[in-house]
Amino acid sequence: MKMNNSLILLYIEDDTSIREEMMDILELDFEHIYVAKNGQEGLEMFQKFHPDIIISDIQMPLMDGIRMSQEILSIDPDAKIILTTAFNEQNYLNKAKEIGIKAYINKPVNINELFKKIEALTAPKK
C-alpha cells in the first residue's frame, strides 16, 4: 500500500505504548505527523498546523475525543476525523455520529483498515 506522504497527519492518543507502536507504523508512510497526548493538546495542534487528517482516541484526560472533535468541526466543518473506539463505547459512537463524524475504527486497530479509511477520506473529490 502506498500512501500520499505529503498529507499532514494529527494523531492523538493518551496511552504511551499504543502511541509508540502507532507512530512506528505511521512514520513509514507519512512525513508530517503531529502527536498529541490529550484532546486539549490535539485541539491546539489542529489550530496551529491545520492537518489534513486527524486520528484520535475517544477516552482521554482533560478533553475527550468527542469534545475535541466538536471543537475542531466548529472551526472547520470539513475537518476529516477518524475515531478509534472500543466495544464498550457505543454511547460515544452515537454521540460522534450526532456531531457529524463519519469515520471510526474499532479497537484493537487493524492497520490496513485504518489506512483504507485515511485513503477514503483524503481521496481528491472528482
Next chain:
Amino acid sequence: MISSTSNNYYIRIFLLLFISTVLFSNNLTLNKVQKTWIEQNPEVEYTGDPNWLPFEAFDKNGKYIGIVSDHLKLVEQRTGLKFRHRVVKSWTESLQVATEGKVAVISGDVADKTLNQNFRPIEPYLINPIIIIMDKHQNYVEDLNALKDKKVAIIKDYGYTSELFKQYPKMTFIEVPDIQVGLNGVSNGLYDALLASDALASYSINQMELDNVKIVGKTAVVMEVTLFIDKKKPLLHSIINQAIKSIPSQDHEQIKNKWTHNHNNTHANTVLKWTVSILSTALILILFFTYLAIRKNRKHLAYMKTLVSAQEVGHLGSWQWNMISGELIWSDEVYRIFGEKPQAFPATYDRFMSYIPEEFHEGLEAAIDNAMRTKEPYEFDHLIRQKDGTIRSVREAGYVRFNDEGEPISMLGTVLDINSIVQAKSALRQNEELTELLEKFDTNVIASNTDLKGYITYASQAFCKVSGYGHDELIGQPHNIIRHPDTPVEKLKELWKTIQAGRTWKGELENRKKDGSAYWVESTISPIYNHSDEIVGYSSIRRDITNEKKVEELHQRLKTKSIQLQNLNAELEERIAQAVSLSKQKDHMLAQQSKLASMGEMIGNIAHQWRQPLNALSLLIQKQQIFYERGLLTAEKVQESVEKGMSLINKMSSTIDDFRDFFKPNKQKIYFDIKNAVDDTLELINAALYNQQIKLVLNLQENITILGYKNEFSQVILNLINNAKDVLIEKKIEDAEIRIDSIVENTTIKLKISDNGGGIPQNVIEHIFEPYFTTKEEGKGTGIGLYMSKMIIEENMQGKLYVNNSDRGAVFTISLNVNAKISDGQKEYENE
C-alpha cells in the same frame, strides 16, 4: 342460827373495843440492850426500789416517798433510829448495793431470793394480793386457771413470780418488764390479763389514767412487803420488827389508802378518818347499849330478827347515817354484801368508800349531792370490791332527811346485791345478742330448712334475695323449685342418701333463680333431729360461689388458651427455625450470586484494564508484518518488539493476578491498613472510572488499622464505587465525581463514599439494603450487592453500613472499630 349470829355480835363488839384500846395505846417497849444499841448506832444505811410506787420511790427532788417510806418514818419516831437513804437509779443497783453489804436495811418482797441470802426479813407488814387486771367488760374471774388459754402477763423478776409458777403449773405466763407495759398491753388488747399486786395495780391504773381496764379477781398468791435486815445485825432486826409491829392497823391501812386511793389529798383524809374512827367507836358503844335495851323487849327483838333474816334472803342491806353526829350504822347484810362478817368492825364513811372502786366515787358523791339539793331519793348502781378482790354489783338507794329549817340531818338507805340481777341482765343481753345474731344470719346466710319430703319450712332472707323468690313463694314449696336442670341426677341421689343416713352432705350445686338464671352455691346440708333423736327435716346453709365459679371457669379457659398459645409458640418456633434455615440457604445462595455478580463486574473491569495493552499488542504484531514486507525487520527491531510485547503481556498478567487475589476468600480475620485496602481496590476499578471520565477524590487518613476480612472489605468498597459509577453514568452527570473520605472519631473510623449523582429517591432509600432490590435495568444489577455489603460490614466485621443523601448525592458510610496495635506476626500474615 339467828341467835348464834346475835351472840357473835356481842362478842365481836367487845373484842373490837378491846383491840382498839390495845392498838391505840402505842406501847413499843424496847429493852436496855436494844436502847443502848440505838444510842450507839443511830444511823441506819437504807435503800429500796427507786421506782416502785405506791410502795416506794424517789420523787423528782430525790426525796424518798411511798408506803414503805411512811412506815420508816413511823419507825424513826418510835425508835429514834435515823434511816439514811442511799439514792439508787434502779432496783438492780439496789440489789447490788445490798449484796455488797453497803446497806443494813432494804425493803422488798419477802419471797425475794437474792435478799434472803444475806438479809433476814422482819414479819411482813403489808400483805398485798396479786390480782387480775382485765378489760373492763370482763366479768368477775373466780379462779386464775379459768384464763388458762388466755394471754396472761406477769411482771418479770418480782419475788412472788416463783410462787405464781408453783401455784398455777398449768398456766403459761408472758413476762413483761414493768407494770406500765403490762397495763398498756391489757388496755390495747395485746394481753388478755395482767397479774400484779393490788396496790401497785390500783396506783398505776390511776396514774396512767386507764379507763378501759379493771381488777376482775385475785390469785391465790399474795405479795408480802417486808424490810430485810442485815443478818449480821440481829439487834437491829429485833428493834425494827418490834417497831413495825407496834404500828396500829389503822395506821397501816391509812398509809396504804393514802397511796392507793386518794394520795393527792392525804392530810384532809387523815383528819376525816380519825374523826370518823372516833365517832364510830362511840357509835358502837351506843349501838351496844341500844341492843341491850332492845333485848328486854322480846317482841322488838323478834321483829329485828325477821328484818335481819329478810335482808339476808333478799340480799338487801340497810344503813342509817346521822349527819349531825356522824353516826353510821350498817345492817348485817351490808357487811355480808361487802364480804365481811356482820358487825366485824365499826362502819365508817371511809370504810364504805374503800369498798367502792375509785371510778364510782365521783358518781356516787354526785348522786348524794343531788339528793341533798333536790331532796329527792337517789339511786346509784355501782361495783364494790371486797377485800379478797371479789367484785359485786350493788344498787345503792337512799334519801336525805331534813329538819324544819331544811338542813340535812340524816340519810337512810339500802344496798341491794344485784349481782344476780346483773347476771340475768347479762343473759338477757346475750339473748338480745343472739337474736341480733339470728337476724344477721337470716339476712346474710343463704339458709333453708325442709321437712322430710323436701318441702321448704324455713327460707332465710338471704335465700329469698339470691333466688329471687318471695318468702311466701318458697314456704311449703318443694326445695327442687330452685334445682337447676343441669344438676347431675347422681349428685342429687348421693346427697339424699347422705342426709337420710343422718350425715352431713357438702358440695357445690347449681341452682336456678326465679328468672331462670343460674347461680352456684357451696352447700352444707344436715339433718335436723328432734328430742327423740329422730330426723324431722333437713337444714341447709349455702354460700354463693357464682363469682368464684366464674373465676374458675375463666381460669380454666385461660389454661386452655395458654396451652393453645404454647402449642402455637412451639409451632412458631419450628416455623422460625425453618425460616432461619431457609434464610441461611438463601444467604448462602445470595453470597454465591453476589460473588458471580462481582465476577461479572470484574470481567468488565478486566476488559477496561486490558483494552489498552491489547490494542498496543495488536499494533505491535501488525507492525512486524509491515516491517517485514518493507524489508525493514532487523534483529534489533524484533528484539525490541519482543521486549515491548512481553512487557505488555506481563502487565495484563498481573491484572489477572490482582483479580484472582481479590476473589480469594479470607479464612481468618487479619489486621490491615484501610488506606492500603482502598488503594488496592481502586487499582482494579481505576481504569473503568478513567474510561468513564469519573473523577475520583481520595481523602484518606493514613495508618488506620482495622481487624477483619480484607478481601470482603475490598469487595464492599468496590461495590459501593461501582454503584456510584453506574448511577453517574446512567444519569449522565457532567463533572462526575466520587469521593472517599475518612473521619476518625476515638476508636471509630467512618469511611464515606459519596457521589454527585443527585441522591437516592426517598421511596428507594429505605429498601436499598434489601436483597433482590434493584433500580437498575434488567441485566445490569442483581440487587444483591448492597445487601451483601451490609452483611459483610455488620455481621462479619461488627461495623455499620448506612446511607443518606447529601445535597450532592448519595453518601454511603462504613463505620468500623479501629485497632491501633498491629503485631509483626499479624502484619506478616496480612502480607501473604
